[in-house]
Amino acid sequence: MRSLKRASWLWLDFPKVRLPLWVNQKPNFERLVKMIKYVFKRILLMLVALFCITTICFVLIRALPMSPPEGATEAQKQQIEDIWNARGYDEPLLVQYGIYLKGIFTKFDFGTSWVIKKTAPAWDLLVGRLLPTVLVNLYSLLFAVPVGILFGIYAAIKKNKWQDHLISVMVILFVSVPSYVYAFLVQYFLYFKLDWFPPVISSLSDAGGTWFSWTMFHSMIPPILALSFGQIAGLCRFTRAELTETLTSDYMLLARTKGLTRSQATTRHALKNAMVPILPSILGSFVGILGGSLIIEQIFSIPGVGALYTQSIFSRDYDVFMMDCVFYTAISLLSGIIIDISYGFIDPRIRMGER
Amino acid sequence: MAKEININSIPKEKLALANLGDHIKDQKFDDKPIGYFKDAWRRFCKNKASIVAAIIILLIVVFAVVMPFFDTGTGTDFDTYYAKKTPRNHFLTQFGIATGDIEKDFNERAYINEVAKGLAATGDWGSDRENNPISIGAALDADNALQPITKFKEVKATLQGHNVNNIYYAMVDEYVSVGFIYKQVSLDELNKMKAWQEETGIQLLYPLIDTKSEYCFDPDDANWWYKTDSKGNPVEVVTKGSREFAKVIEFESVDELVLEDNYLRYKSGEKKGQLRYDRPQGGGSTAETAEYQVRVLYYNYYRYMHDGAEPEFLFGTDVSGYDLAQRIAMGLRLSLLFSVCIFIINFILGAMYGAIEGYYGGTADLVMEFIVYVLSGVPFIVVSTLFQIHLAAKVGAIPSLIFAFVLTGWIGTAGLVRTQFYRFKNQEYVMAARTLGAKDRRIIWKHIFPNTLGTIITSSVLAIPGFIFSESMLTYLGIVNLNSRTSTSLGTVLSQAEGIWTSKPHVMLFPALFISLLMICFNLFGNGLRDAFNPSLRGTEE
Numbered sequence: 001m002r003s004l005k006r007a008s009w010l011w012l013d014f015p016k017v018r019l020p021l022w023v024n025q026k027p028n029f030e031r032l033v034k035m036i037k038y039v040f041k042r043i044l045l046m047l048v049a050l051f052c053i054t055t056i057c058f059v060l061i062r063a064l065p066m067s068p069p070e071g072a073t074e075a076q077k078q079q080i081e082d083i084w085n086a087r088g089y090d091e092p093l094l095v096q097y098g099i100y101l102k103g104i105f106t107k108f109d110f111g112t113s114w115v116i117k118k119t120a121p122a123w124d125l126l127v128g129r130l131l132p133t134v135l136v137n138l139y140s141l142l143f144a145v146p147v148g149i150l151f152g153i154y155a156a157i158k159k160n161k162w163q164d165h166l167i168s169v170m171v172i173l174f175v176s177v178p179s180y181v182y183a184f185l186v187q188y189f190l191y192f193k194l195d196w197f198p199p200v201i202s203s204l205s206d207a208g209g210t211w212f213s214w215t216m217f218h219s220m221i222p223p224i225l226a227l228s229f230g231q232i233a234g235l236c237r238f239t240r241a242e243l244t245e246t247l248t249s250d251y252m253l254l255a256r257t258k259g260l261t262r263s264q265a266t267t268r269h270a271l272k273n274a275m276v277p278i279l280p281s282i283l284g285s286f287v288g289i290l291g292g293s294l295i296i297e298q299i300f301s302i303p304g305v306g307a308l309y310t311q312s313i314f315s316r317d318y319d320v321f322m323m324d325c326v327f328y329t330a331i332s333l334l335s336g337i338i339i340d341i342s343y344g345f346i347d348p349r350i351r352m353g354e355r
Numbered sequence: 356m357a358k359e360i361n362i363n364s365i366p367k368e369k370l371a372l373a374n375l376g377d378h379i380k381d382q383k384f385d386d387k388p389i390g391y392f393k394d395a396w397r398r399f400c401k402n403k404a405s406i407v408a409a410i411i412i413l414l415i416v417v418f419a420v421v422m423p424f425f426d427t428g429t430g431t432d433f434d435t436y437y438a439k440k441t442p443r444n445h446f447l448t449q450f451g452i453a454t455g456d457i458e459k460d461f462n463e464r465a466y467i468n469e470v471a472k473g474l475a476a477t478g479d480w481g482s483d484r485e486n487n488p489i490s491i492g493a494a495l496d497a498d499n500a501l502q503p504i505t506k507f508k509e510v511k512a513t514l515q516g517h518n519v520n521n522i523y524y525a526m527v528d529e530y531v532s533v534g535f536i537y538k539q540v541s542l543d544e545l546n547k548m549k550a551w552q553e554e555t556g557i558q559l560l561y562p563l564i565d566t567k568s569e570y571c572f573d574p575d576d577a578n579w580w581y582k583t584d585s586k587g588n589p590v591e592v593v594t595k596g597s598r599e600f601a602k603v604i605e606f607e608s609v610d611e612l613v614l615e616d617n618y619l620r621y622k623s624g625e626k627k628g629q630l631r632y633d634r635p636q637g638g639g640s641t642a643e644t645a646e647y648q649v650r651v652l653y654y655n656y657y658r659y660m661h662d663g664a665e666p667e668f669l670f671g672t673d674v675s676g677y678d679l680a681q682r683i684a685m686g687l688r689l690s691l692l693f694s695v696c697i698f699i700i701n702f703i704l705g706a707m708y709g710a711i712e713g714y715y716g717g718t719a720d721l722v723m724e725f726i727v728y729v730l731s732g733v734p735f736i737v738v739s740t741l742f743q744i745h746l747a748a749k750v751g752a753i754p755s756l757i758f759a760f761v762l763t764g765w766i767g768t769a770g771l772v773r774t775q776f777y778r779f780k781n782q783e784y785v786m787a788a789r790t791l792g793a794k795d796r797r798i799i800w801k802h803i804f805p806n807t808l809g810t811i812i813t814s815s816v817l818a819i820p821g822f823i824f825s826e827s828m829l830t831y832l833g834i835v836n837l838n839s840r841t842s843t844s845l846g847t848v849l850s851q852a853e854g855i856w857t858s859k860p861h862v863m864l865f866p867a868l869f870i871s872l873l874m875i876c877f878n879l880f881g882n883g884l885r886d887a888f889n890p891s892l893r894g895t896e897e
Contacts, residue, residue, distance in 0.1 A: 049729045056733075060741050172882075176875040178824045180831065180849070181867045184856070192857045294736065295828050299853075310832055313740055321740075328734040336732070 039341055046333045050326075057325040058097055061318050069115040069315070080114060110326065111319030116311055122323035126308065130290065131211050132201075133297070133304030137289030139217075140224040144231035145282055151232065152239025157266070159244055167236065174233030183226040183299045190222055197222050200301040223300040227293060231285070238281070242274040249273075280342040287335035291328055395809060395887040405883020408876040415873055419691060422684030427661055429668070430681025431841050436536065436653050437666060438676035439859050440529045444669050453669065456505055456526045463609065464587045466523040468578060470494055471614055472534040473502030475561065475580050476652050492610025501654060503532040521609075530666050533653040535561060535577035539636055542645045551659055559659055561650045562630040563619040570601060570617050577650050581614035591615045670865040674851045683866055686845035687873070689837065693753070694822045697760045702815050704761065705768025706807075710799050712769065713776025720773075731766050735825065736834075738762050743835050752837050756829070760822060767818065768811055775807035809888030817881035820874040827870055845870050 066089065068077040084090070088099045103109035111122045155167040191199045198219045207216035246252070247270050255265040292306040301307070305327070312320040389397070399405060423430070443455030461469060474494040489497075495507060506526040513520050540548065552559045566574035570582035570590060582590050582601065589612065590601040606612045619631045638646040651659075657666050670679040712723045739759035746755035779785060780803060788802050829835040830846030838847040848866045856863035 045728070046732075049732045052729045053733050057737065057741065060745060064744060172878060173875060176820060176878045177871045178827065178874065180828070181871055184863055184867060188857065188860065188863075291734075294832055298832060309736070310834065313744075313834060325734075325737045325741075328737055329732055332734050333732045 035344055038344070042337050042340065046337055049333055050329060053329045054326055055097065057322060057329075058100060059093055061322050061325070062093055062096055064318060066318060067316075069118075069317075083119075110323045113317055113320045115315040115317040116308070116320060122320045125320060126305065126323055126327060129303060129305050129308045132302050133292035133306065134289055135211055136201075136220055136223050136296075136302055136304070137227065137292060138286075139220060140227035140231065141282075141285060141289060143224060144228035144235060147228075148232040148235025149239050149278070151236040153243060153271070155236065155240040156243035156247060159247075164240075167240070171233045171237045171240075174229050175237065177230075179226060179230055179293065180295045180299060182229045183223070183296055186222045186226045187299070190225075223296050223302060226300075227296055235278070235282075238278055239274065242277055243270060246270040246273045276343070276347045279346050280339040283342045284335040284339040287331060287338050291331050391805075391809070399883055399887035402883040402886060404879050405887075408879035408883065411872065411876045412880060415687060415869070415876070416691060419684045419687035422681055426678070426681050427664065429672075429678035430685065431677075433676035434657075434672070435676050436533050437530065437657070437668075437672050439674055439855060439862065440666075440668065440672045441859065441861055442669060442671040443530060444667050445665070447669075454505070455528050455530050455666075457529050458508070459525060459527045461523045461525070463521050463523070466521075466525070467491060467589060467609065467612065467614075468587075469503050469525075469527065469532065471581055472532070472578055473499055473504065474614070475535070476501035476531075476558075476654075488613040490610060491612045491614075492608075495610070501531055501652070503527050503534070523609075530657075531654050535580070535650050536653050536656070537575075537577050538649050538651050538656070539646055540649055541638075541643075542647065543643075545633060545647050545649065548649070548651075548659065555663060557655050557658060557663075559651055559655050560632045561652055562632055563634055563648070563650050565617050565619040568617060580616060580618065582617045589614050671859075671861045673848060673862055674855060679848075679862065679865060682843050682848050683845070683869055685841075685843050686848055686866065687869060689753075689842060689844050690823050690826060690870075690873070693757065693826060694819045696757055697764055697822050698815050698819060700757070700761045701765040701768055701818070702811065705765035705815075706772050706804065706811060708765065709769035709772025709807075710776060710804060713773035714780055714795070714799050714803070716777075727766055727769065730763055733763060735759070735763060736829075739825075739829055740834055747835075752835055756826065756835055756837075760825070764818070764822075767814060771810050771814055772804075772807050775810060776803055779803045779806050813881060813885040813888050816877065816884055819881070820877045823870065823874055823877070 066084070068080045072080070088096055091099070100111070103111075108123065109121060110126075113120050113122050113125050117125055151167055155164045158164045187199055190197045199222075200219070201223065202215055202219040204211070204216075207213045207219070210216070247266065249270070252265055252270055255269050256262070260268070290305065292302075292304045294306040294310060296302070297304045297306040298310060305324075308320065309324045309328075311317070312324055441455055441457050442453040444453040447453035448455075470491050471494075474489060474491075477494075477497070477499055495502065495504060504525045505528050508524040508526065511522045511524070513522055548559050551557075562580075564571060564574075564577065564580050568582075570584070570592070572579040572583040572585070572587045579587075582592065584590050584601060584603060588603050590603050592599055592615065593602045604612060604615075619634070621627050621629050621631055633647040633649050636646040636648045638644040654666070658664060668678050668680065670683060673679045673682055708723065712720050739756065742755045742759040742762075743752070746758065749755075776799075785798060785802055788798050793802070826835075826844065827846035827849065830837055830844040831850045832846075833850065835844075836847070837844040845866050849863065849870075852859075852862035852866070
C-alpha cells in the first residue's frame with residue numbers, strides 16, 4: 001500500500017469538530033510548548049517563503065532597465081548614476097542581491113527612492129504613507145465589524161423569515177458590487193447631490209497638520225463608507241452561515257433542556273462557538289489593513305501605501321516598488337499565520353501542529 | 356361499517372393465494388435512474404434566482420457578441436464633436452427617456468446664441484429684418500427639429516453688482532447644440548456634399564460668416580453668424596448720414612429680439628450681393644487639389660457621413676467620443692473571454708496538480724504543498740505588475756495578464772481537488788479498481804476525478820467575479836493598459852469617466868451597472884451551482 005499519511009507539518013486546515021466552548025480545558029503546559037513550537041515552525045516557514053518571493057521579485061525588478069528620473073538636469077543624472085555605480089547597481093544580479101540583503105540586515109536599508117522623493121530611504125517613505133492607509137482602513141473595519149456581525153446574527157435568528165431573505169438579497173448585492181462602484185455612488189450622492197462631504201480627503205495642511213483632526217475624519221467618511229459596504233456584507237454572510245450551523249447543534253438542545261432561555265442559549269453558547277472561525281478572519285483583516293486598497297486610495301486621493309505602489313510603478317521608482325513588493329508579500333503571509341495561530345488560541349480544541 | 360370480523364375464525368375456503376402459479380419478480384423501475392449530475396441539474400432548476408442570473412449572463416453575452424454587428428463605425432472611430440453626450444434613441448424618446456437632452460443654464464448672450472443656432476439651421480436666418488423678421492421667441496416656438504433648446508424652463512434674475520443678470524434654464528438637445536462648424540474639403544467632396552444635399556433635401560452647406568468684419572465675435576466659432584459687438588451682444592448697423600455704426604439692440608424681453616446676420620456675400624461679379632457658401636482655401640485651381648472652406652451644420656454633417664442616419668447612441672458617448680454602448684460591449688467581450696480563458700486554464704492546471712498531490716501523497720504532496728504555500732504568498736497585484744512590465748512588450752498585454760492570473764489562480768482549485776482525492780482514494784470502489792488491475796491514471800481520471808467535478812466547477816465559477824473585478828481594477832488604475840481603437844476594458848471606460856461623471860453621470864452609470872450586474876449574476880449563478888452540487892442539501896428545499 002502507498003503511504004496514506006498526509007503532509008502534516010504543513011497542516012494548515014484544521015479539522016472542524018463542533019464541541020461547545022464551555023467545556024473548558026485547563027491550561028496545559030505540554031500543549032503550550034506544542035503551540036509555541038508550531039508558531040515557530042510557521043514563522044520559519046513564512047521566512048523561507050518570504051525569502052523565495054523576495055529573491056524572485058528582486059531578480060525580476062533589477063532586470064528592468066533603470067534610468068535616472070526624467071526632468072533632472074544632466075548633472076543630477078550623472079550624480080545619480082554615480083551613486084548607483086557606487087552602490088553596485090552595475091554588478092551581476094547575484095552580487096546585487098547580496099548587497100541588497102546585506103543592506104537590509106545590517107542597516108535596515110531597503111533601497112532608496114530616486115524619483116518620488118529624491119534619495120529618501122524607501123522604508124521611510126513607506127512608513128510615512130502608513131498612517132493614512134491604516135486610519136482609513138481601521139475606521140472602516142471598526143464600523144463594518146459590529147454592523148456586519150449584528151446583521152448576521154439577526155438574519156440567523158430570523159432564519160427563513162422575510163427579514164432573513166431581505167438581508168440575504170442585500171448581502172448578495174453588496175458582496176458582488178465592486179468597491180469602486182460604491183466609491184462612485186458615495187461620491188455622487190454624498191458629495192455631488194447632498195454636498196455633505198468633500199469629494200477627496202483633505203490635505204494634511206487643511207486638516208491642521210494632523211491625521212487625527214475632525215476635518216480629516218470628516219473627509220475620510222466617504223472612503224470609509226465605500227470600503228465598509230463590502231466588508232459588512234461579507235461578514236454578515238459569514239456570521240449567518242456559522243450561527244445557523246451552531247444554532248441547530250445538539251448542545252443547543254442540551255442548553256435549552258437545562259432551562260436556559262433562547263436568548264441566553266444563543267448568546268452564551270451558539271454565538272461563542274460561531275465566533276471561532278469568524279474572529280481569526282477578522283484578525284487577519286486587521287493585518288490586511290496595512291496594505292490598503294489601491295483603487296479606493298486612487299479615487300479619494302489618499303496618500304497611502306496603495307497610492308505609493310501605483311506611484312512607484314508609474315514613475316519607475318524601482319527601489320520603492322521592490323520595497324512595496326516585499327511589504328505586500330510580508331503582509332499576506334503574516335495575515336495567513338495570524339489567522340491560523342489565532343484559531344488555536346481561540347478554540348482550545350484545536351491542537352496545533354499535532355498529527 | 357362492515358361488521359367486525361373475527362380473524363381467527365375466517366373459513367379456510369374463503370382464503371386464496373393472490374398469485375397462484377406466478378413467480379414473483381422484482382419489477383423494473385419505469386423511470387431512469389438519477390445520477391449525480393442529473394440530480395444536481397434538477398436541484399439547480401429549482402433555484403429561481405440562479406436561473407434568472409444565468410439568463411441575465413446569457414443576455415449580457417448576447418449583448419457583447421451582437422453589438423459589433425450594429426456598429427456603424429461609432430465604436431472604433433471617435434467623434435470629438437459628439438463626445439460626452441447623453442443617451443439618445445428615437446424609439447425610447449417616445450417614452451421620454453434617452454432624448455439626448457440635458458438641463459443647462461445660460462447667461463443671456465449664450466442663450467441668444469443657442470437659440471440662434473436653431474434659427475440659422477432652418478435656413479430662415481432672419482436676414483431680411485425688415486420684411487420677414489423672426490424673433491428669438493418665434494424661433495423658439497417654431498416646430499423645428501434642429502432647434503437646440505427643446506424646452507424652455509425659466510429665467511431667473513440675479514443681481515451682480517449693479518447689473519441685473521438673467522440666467523436662463525432650458526433643456527438642450529446636446530447633439531443639435533454642437534451647431535455649425537467650419538470644414539475644409541476638397542472640390543470632389545464639395546460636389547458630393549452638394550449632390551447629397553440635392554438628393555435628400557437636407558441642408559448641409561450653410562452660408563459662410565464674414566469673419567473679417569468688426570461685428571464678428573469669434574472668427575473660429577461658426578455659430579456667431581449674427582452681428583455682435585466685441586462682447587458678444589447682438590447689434591444692428593445703423594447709418595447716420597454717411598457713417599455706419601453698430602448699435603446694441605435694445606429689447607424688453609429676449610423674445611422680441613431680431614438678429615441681423617453677418618454672412619459673407621459676393622462683393623463683385625454676377626453673384627454680387629448673394630450669400631457665399633464656399634471659399635477657396637488654396638491648393639490651386641485644379642479639381643484634384645483645390646481646397647474649399649465650407650460651413651456645415653454638424654448634425655446634418657453627421658447624417659451625411661453616416662448615410663443619412665441621425666446620431667443615436669443608446670448609452671451616450673464617452674469622453675473621447677466613442678459610442679459608449681460599443682465600448683461597453685468591447686469591455687464585456689474582453690472580460691468574458693478573459694474569464695473563460697482563465698477558468699479553463701485554472702481548471703485544468705488545478706485539477707492535474709491537485710490530483711497528483713492528493714493521489715500520491717507523501718513526499719510528492721509535501722514538496723508540492725510547499726510550492727503552493729510559496730506561490731500563494733505572492734500578492735496578485737505584484738505578480739500582475741511584474742508580468743505586465745516584463746512580458747507585455749513581448750507577448751502582448753492580454754496574454755501577460757492571463758499568465759498573471761493563472762500563476763496563482765489554480766491554487767484554490769488544486770487545494771479542493773487534493774482534499775477530495777484524500778477523501779475518495781481509500782474508498783472501497785477505488786481499492787476494487789486497483790485490485791482489478793486498473794492503472795493509476797485510470798483510477799485518477801475515471802474513478803476519482805468525476806466525483807470532484809462538482810466542487811471544482813462550483814469554486815471555479817465563484818472565482819469568475821474575482822477575475823472580472825481584478826481585471827477592471829488593474830485597467831482602472833492604469834497598471835494594465837488594454838485600451839486601443841478596437842478594444843477596451845470596462846476598467847478603462849470607468850477610469851476615463853472619472854473627471855466628468857458628476858456632470859455626465861451616464862459615462863459612469865452604464866459601465867458600472869454592467870460590471871455590477873455581471874458580478875452579481877455570476878455570484879448568484881455560482882451559489883446556485885454550489886447548492887445543486889451539494890448532496891447534503893438533497894431534499895431540504897421541500
